[in-house]
Amino acid sequence: MSPGLPSQHRALVFETVEAGFQLKTIPTLQPIPGSAVVRIAAAGVLSYSREIYNGQRHYEFPKPIVGGFSAVGHVAALGPDAASLRPGQLVYVDCVVRGRDDPSALFLSAIHEGFSDGSRRLMRDVWRDGPMAEFARAPLENCIALDEARLCRGLGYSPLDLMYMCYLLVPYGGLRDIGLEPGETVVVCPATGGFGGAGVQVAVAMGARVIAMGRNESELARLKEHVTKGTPGANVETVKITGDDDTDTAALQACGTIDAVLDISPPAAAKSTYLKSAIRALRRNGRCSMMGYVMDFMPGVKVMGSNITLKGKLMYEREDMLQFVKMLESGLFPKGKEFVDTKAFGLENWKEGFDVAAEYTGVGRSVVFTP
Structure with missing residues (x-):
């Protein structure tokens, strides 16, 4: 004993x-x-x-x-x-x-x-x-x-x-896997769940501009308020998912150049089209981390013609956890209920x-x- x-x-x-x-x-x-x-x-x-x-x-x-x-x-x-x-x-x-x-x-x-x-x-x-x-x-x-x-x-x-941390680590593993850089713009879809919302927090802590997609407009508003209140100066925009591929693509393109996408879809969203819209809105040589369950996502001509990188990611690596803890201990995340x-x-x-x-x-x- x-x-x-x-x-x-x-x-x-x-x-x-x-x-x-x-x-x-x-x-x-x-x-x-x-x-x-x-x-x-x-x-x-x-x-x-x-x-x-x-x-x-x-x-x-x-x-x-x-x-x-x-x-x-x-x-x-x-x-x-x-x-x-x-x-x-x-x-x-x-x-x-x-x-x-x-x-x-x-x-x-x-x-x-x-x-x-x-x-x-x-x-x-x-x-x-x-x-x-x-x-x-x-x-x-x-x-x-x-x-x-x-x-x-x-x-x-x-x-x-x-x-x-259990929520924050998952999107961090995906964002780090595609090499998200400070100043880049990343779409998080959907962003209104636990892991998606945490993905917005993580991307902001990494220095990125975030476009948060979701169907629930009130939750999108709460998300933006929560993140920007906790991190003054955070650049967070929201796009409502309509379910129409062309409409959602145009809404994302109106936000300007998009460098990366984080897909963190739950099983219930397997047949959704928003990931296809997000990929279509990517710049040439853009990247997408696929951590969710969306099955119908492949705009083949766009992926080929714009040299898009699609990377599947399950959870995260031990090195990701160690690096994330450094970020947390460095004070890059908000405190209290704003965290x-x-x-x-x-x-x-x-x-x-x-x-x-x-x-x-x-x-x-x-x-x-x-x-």
Whole structure:
């Protein structure tokens, strides 16, 4: 038994769709080589967590399982091969787990087992449980060190606020992958959801001008107000999605030269045309990061004739996380509720937390469990 670790702790355990989660007392996992055990301060709740665990999204994962995905907490114990992490250190625990001998064998912690035999085996036998618990064990490389003195006492973020990283990191991975530069103009589509709104915040922090597309005009207005209030001088314009390809293309072209596009569409938008419009509006040699689910996007003549680069991106790399933390610690993001307004729930209130997360969406909004 590692010093400082209790023999047991509370966790949300999922056994069947019919039974849902049960708050149980389970044995506390001990550190093994290549791992850290983290005392969880805040476990993130996705806007679609309810859909994952009620079977609506048909995600595959082993059962029983402790739920969750990413978290923020303090290192409680370390495996013998830890080189830089130390007990008591604040860390971001990332949900993207990769095979060390095959990075393509990846899965999302307690969400999806991935698509290979290797990823399924890793999830089932090694890194099975998520962080909706008082303690969680995670790979060392998934524990990203955070400067608590700088972030919490200096810049005024709480550990709960830092859980908003789970939304910001995804678009940052896509924007960094296509080399977004300060001063460039990027279209974020759609921008009214949690990841899209976070994409606008990230692009502004990277020094870009942003054109935010969305169907909900009131949410587009809230998005612009939130981002420009938090970052005075931010250049954010909005374009309403009409569903007509030509109309939306013309609206984007009226905004001037467009260098890049970030597509972060949810599954419900698979048949939408706005991505095609955004690509048609790109300048010659423009780039598009495709992180979403839109299927009918290819304006072939435009892509060929204007040397457009289309790059698929799943989540982000570890190097992206390290660079993002540098941006955050450098003060490039706003503070307080101009950064994020977090709603917190205890583990025993998991149903309410899932319900609120499904509605409390968009830029600057986050829901967490606090064990």
